[in-house]
Amino acid sequence: MSVEEKIKQELLAKFTNIAADQVRIQRARRIFADVPLDDFFSVLDYLIKQQKFTQLSAITGMDEMDKITLVYHLAHETGIVFNLKVAIARLNPVMKTVIAYYPSAEIYEREIMDLLGVQFEGLPEGRRYPLPDEWPAGQHPLLKDWDPSILDKK
Amino acid sequence: MAEKRKFTIPIGPQHPALKEPESFSVALKGEKILGVEIKLGYNHRGLEKACESRTFIQDIYLIERICGICSHSHSTCFIQAVEEIAGLQIPARANYIRTLVGELERVHSHLLWLGVAGHEIGFDTLLMYSWRDREVVMDVLAELTGNRVNYGINTIGGVRRDISEEQIKETAKAIDILEERTKYYVEVAQQETTIIKRLSGVGVLKHDDALRLGAVGPTARASNIARDIRKDDPYAAYAELDFKVITDNHEDIYGRTVVRLLELMESYKIIRQVLEKLPAGDICVKAPRKIPAGEALSRYEAPRGEDMHYVKANGTEKPDRVKVRAPTLANVQSVKTMLQDRNLADMPIVIAAIDPCFSCTDRMTQVTDLADNSRQVWDWEKLRSHGIEWYRQRGVDFTALNNKLKQRL
Numbered sequence: 164m165s166v167e168e169k170i171k172q173e174l175l176a177k178f179t180n181i182a183a184d185q186v187r188i189q190r191a192r193r194i195f196a197d198v199p200l201d202d203f204f205s206v207l208d209y210l211i212k213q214q215k216f217t218q219l220s221a222i223t224g225m226d227e228m229d230k231i232t233l234v235y236h237l238a239h240e241t242g243i244v245f246n247l248k249v250a251i252a253r254l255n256p257v258m259k260t261v262i263a264y265y266p267s268a269e270i271y272e273r274e275i276m277d278l279l280g281v282q283f284e285g286l287p288e289g290r291r292y293p294l295p296d297e298w299p300a301g302q303h304p305l306l307k308d309w310d311p312s313i314l315d316k317k
Numbered sequence: 318m319a320e321k322r323k324f325t326i327p328i329g330p331q332h333p334a335l336k337e338p339e340s341f342s343v344a345l346k347g348e349k350i351l352g353v354e355i356k357l358g359y360n361h362r363g364l365e366k367a368c369e370s371r372t373f374i375q376d377i378y379l380i381e382r383i384c385g386i387c388s389h390s391h392s393t394c395f396i397q398a399v400e401e402i403a404g405l406q407i408p409a410r411a412n413y414i415r416t417l418v419g420e421l422e423r424v425h426s427h428l429l430w431l432g433v434a435g436h437e438i439g440f441d442t443l444l445m446y447s448w449r450d451r452e453v454v455m456d457v458l459a460e461l462t463g464n465r466v467n468y469g470i471n472t473i474g475g476v477r478r479d480i481s482e483e484q485i486k487e488t489a490k491a492i493d494i495l496e497e498r499t500k501y502y503v504e505v506a507q508q509e510t511t512i513i514k515r516l517s518g519v520g521v522l523k524h525d526d527a528l529r530l531g532a533v534g535p536t537a538r539a540s541n542i543a544r545d546i547r548k549d550d551p552y553a554a555y556a557e558l559d560f561k562v563i564t565d566n567h568e569d570i571y572g573r574t575v576v577r578l579l580e581l582m583e584s585y586k587i588i589r590q591v592l593e594k595l596p597a598g599d600i601c602v603k604a605p606r607k608i609p610a611g612e613a614l615s616r617y618e619a620p621r622g623e624d625m626h627y628v629k630a631n632g633t634e635k636p637d638r639v640k641v642r643a644p645t646l647a648n649v650q651s652v653k654t655m656l657q658d659r660n661l662a663d664m665p666i667v668i669a670a671i672d673p674c675f676s677c678t679d680r681m682t683q684v685t686d687l688a689d690n691s692r693q694v695w696d697w698e699k700l701r702s703h704g705i706e707w708y709r710q711r712g713v714d715f716t717a718l719n720n721k722l723k724q725r726l
Contacts, residue, residue, distance in 0.1 A: 189401075189613070190401065192550055193613070193614060195612065217528065218528075218531055218544075219531060220531075220616070220623065220625050220642065220647075221625055221627075221640065221642035223627045223638070223640040225629065225637070225638040225640075234627060234640075236614060236625065236627065240544070240549065241549065242546075242548075242549035242550035242551075244550070244614055244616070246612075246614055246627075265531065266529055266530060266531075266650070267529075267530050267531035267647065267650050269650075270357070270646060270649075270650065271642075277358075278365075290354070290355075290356050291358075292356075292357045292358045293357060293358025293361035294358060294361065295358070304363060304366050305365065305366060
């Protein structure tokens with residue numbers, strides 16, 4: 164059994180409410196998994212502490228119209244990347260911060276805050292990134308229905 | 318003696334060539350740095366959004382322009398993800414050509430860095446030397462791809478230009494010259510006491526801090542983390558090539574210098590193997606215009622560290638989402654730790670040592686006197702001169718070494 168398959172089987176054994184088809188090994192060293200929001204932190208905790216995914220490569224946020232999906236790209240020193248996906252509500256999206264696990268997550272979370280309007284609970288006050296200070300409130304450019312013409316209005 | 322007042326110095330924002338331009342605000346007491354605040358995003362260009370409204374082919378050209386130095390890194394990282402979604406098996410020859418251009422890009426980037434580092438500490442002869450040598454690799458890139466930067470060699474399914482026997486011979490000759498020159502720089506770095514004294518113990522990033530802050534590339538490897546995507550998560554032709562991951566346990570700028578110099582030697586080794594083993598065959602397979610729905614994550618060891626692209630396709634000719642995480646965004650977090658309780662005189666070299674793409678431009682530094690709120694404007698040159706002079710008064714002077722090297726010209 165490959166290391167990827169072993170990680171998958173151990174995860175499924177530990178979290179019985181995650182269906183087998185929600186964890187996909189796309190190719191060598193690439194695992195994608197959709198987990199429910201309720202299980203997200205216990206799965207993350209398990210992947211970091213038991214499976215040693217100690218590096219956060221980045222967090223991707225995307226607007227899928229009916230929901231906002233966050234993808235946590237967790238890297239292992241063997242080169243395996245676990246792409247942990249979680250869906251949150253599109254209206255007033257809120258997620259808890261992961262900076263307690265990965266201090267480097269701060270900048271990735273701030274980026275998602277600006278570009279998609281997701282609020283991260285527990286993230287300390289700090290400078291915004293990457294939009295300018297005078298950017299109008301409530302405008303999040305990576306939302307699919309965002310209208311860039313707002314920038315032309317004076 | 319008058320009590321030293323606390324100053325806050327904003328540095329930046331600056332350079333249009335970056336994905337992640339940086340603005341630093343430095344709180345000072347006398348010469349000592351109390352804290353650093355980093356403000357990013359000044360020149361965010363909305364490239365990820367722009368990618369969504371263009372086709373995959375158009376996006377290659379857009380993404381190649383994320384960075385003027387690691388252009389091939391970004392375009393390769395992006396198309397690898399697209400090819401994975403489309404299920405394309407690209408020809409071996411194309412993989413080797415991508416590797417070749419990628420390593421030549423690393424050589425030009427590391428030589429450029431060496432010159433910039435020399436300049437920031439007042440060792441300008443090193444700048445003249447390494448940038449002269451860098452022209453050798455720039456000429457090779459121009460000969461192979463038609464361009465000095467933004468090579469335009471990648472396309473979905475392979476590469477756009479083949480290389481000839483003649484070009485292989487010329488490239489091999491250029492590598493011989495560069496290897497000979499780099500050996501000399503390794504010698505300078507390992508033997509010259511001025512350079513060892515100036516760079517040792519400066520910009521310290523402990524092994525544990527580097528792990529915690531997610532440092533990548535030479536910045537991480539100089540803190541003894543053997544993290545290299547070419548080895549850990551091989552792409553292009555790297556799985557078939559023999560090379561070492563260079564690490565160092567100095568945990569400072571001296572370590573970062575040694576790592577980059579020795580990596581140059583490894584790059585020459587890789588380039589020679591590519592030139593010798595270059596498989597015959599096609600350079601490209603036909604790619605569909607519409608990419609089937611799916612997602613992929615691609616990683617690439619850019620000269621500055623791990624570059625990461627996530628691509629989601631929805632079955633049309635345009636991507637649904639393209640996410641880019643360039644290496645500087647991962648490394649800039651460590652700068653705060655490197656500068657804490659250090660001297661202002663070390664700031665130019667500490668920032669330059671993560672190789673943040675912006676080292677080659679003028680930046681304005683505003684010195685605010687918090688007592689009466691008066692402002693002074695320093696440019697980068699003044700900050701650099703301050704650093705060089707500060708160390709000269711304390712016995713670290715590059716005049717003799719500059720003269721020594723000049724005699725070899």
